[in-house]
Amino acid sequence: MSPFLQGLASIVGPTHVLTGADLAPALTDWRGRYTGQAQALVRPADTQEVAAVVKACGEAGVPMVPQGGNTGLCGGATPDGSGEAVIISLSRLNRVRQLDSANNTVTVEAGCLLAQVQEAAATANRLFPLALASQGSCQIGGNLSTNAGGVQVLRYGNTRELTLGLEVVLPDGQVWHGLSSLRKDNTGYDLKNLFIGAEGTLGIITAAVLKLFPLPTARSTAWVSLHSPEAALALLAHTQERFDARLTAFELVSAQALGLVLQHIPGARPPLAATAPWQVLLELSDGTRSEELQEALETFLASEIGDGRVGDGVVARSDTQASQLWALRENISEAQKREGISIKHDVAVPVSALPRFLAQAEQALARAFPGIRIVAFGHMGDGNLHYNLSKSDAQDNAAFIAATPEVNRLVHDLVAELGGSISAEHGIGQLKRAELRRYKDPVALALMASIKATLDPRGLMNPGKVL
16 A cells, blocks of 8 residues: 555545455446546545545645445546546445424435435424435435436425535635525525535535425325327426425326336336326325325316326325336336446426427437437426437447437537526536537636636546536
8 A cells, every 4th residue: 555545544544445446336437337447445434534535635636536325427426547536435424413303404414325314304204305216325415516406306496405504625625614504694605506516526515404394294196198298298387286386296207218117127017008108207295184185186187187188197095006106217217227328318498398309309319310219208397308319229229329429419409499408417527528518608617617726726626527
């Protein structure tokens, strides 16, 4: 072990400096798209150890790559191929520091699993509403660093909107103690928003104060079939008019996306007797009795079916049935992974523009790439669509993946034309750096570069990501 790594071992303990074969799981991203190299992976136990590790790396000029649960989709937590970096794992910073039910806040460390935060809130009869398919393995620090969204943004907002304060280790080893639990504080710049969504390029988030909400006592979940995205948009409007804030989630799923789940996920069953081009998974929640909410949803959907806006539908009669419906949506990414590599897009457009995007993108892609398979699904309620493209034949798909730049241009140009974003909730990482330069406002890019140069002048904090 080099003198530098021995110095890190003196900070965190020899068993928490991993090298050689022990590094392998941390060197490749979840999708298997990026594999890098590193000197070591270091596992500090608390904020003070993180600060000491960062300071030592800074003094030695060693790049640092913060890593949480390593569930990201854009290569943001994967080191480059130089082998110079040290991966700083936050997994041991996994304590719930405080839960204030009267203030509806919880203070947690960055290495807490998202599911752990949800469970801590539930013990106090509270809800932490960030909900992702990877919640059993992703860490809250990673959620913060990518400004994660999930299925309940429609009602509660994304991670940025759920965060009141942060504790951050800066690139020089200083600690910003910003763990405020205030909802109103006009004493200068809102510094926390510099670090949320920055993907570890400005500092390492070690703890956060997060908002909690009353735990709903009633939920009602339904799966419905529709003939078009326009019909789904109309259903969204009608549901919001009828139920307002009680509408928690509104997920759009194409027939192709559902088909992959039924093909690759053991135990998956079709939710309805007949197939349809599009389906919606929607959920209501409030503080009433479940029976009342379920009856209201059934009456509403019966009216929508009777008027021809909805083809068919089923309302879950139990928590088990609701979980089965949600599993169909949450397993789409895993089913795609088993099917093979695809060109993935995580885009956002105004909700009203989603049907136009889907129609125009399909026409343009079908002309340019005959036989293309489009797997579209996502959070229609907030305009975030996961738009993934491949060929069904493995040999054809290998050639198609090589056309990623051309495919991205068709998709992202249309997104830009509609006033959208090329990254809604997955971040930029390594995957979209070139695309960011193409579509981001030049003044905004210059401001971002200026902030990066001020906080991290030597570029040691997660180099090669975002900018």
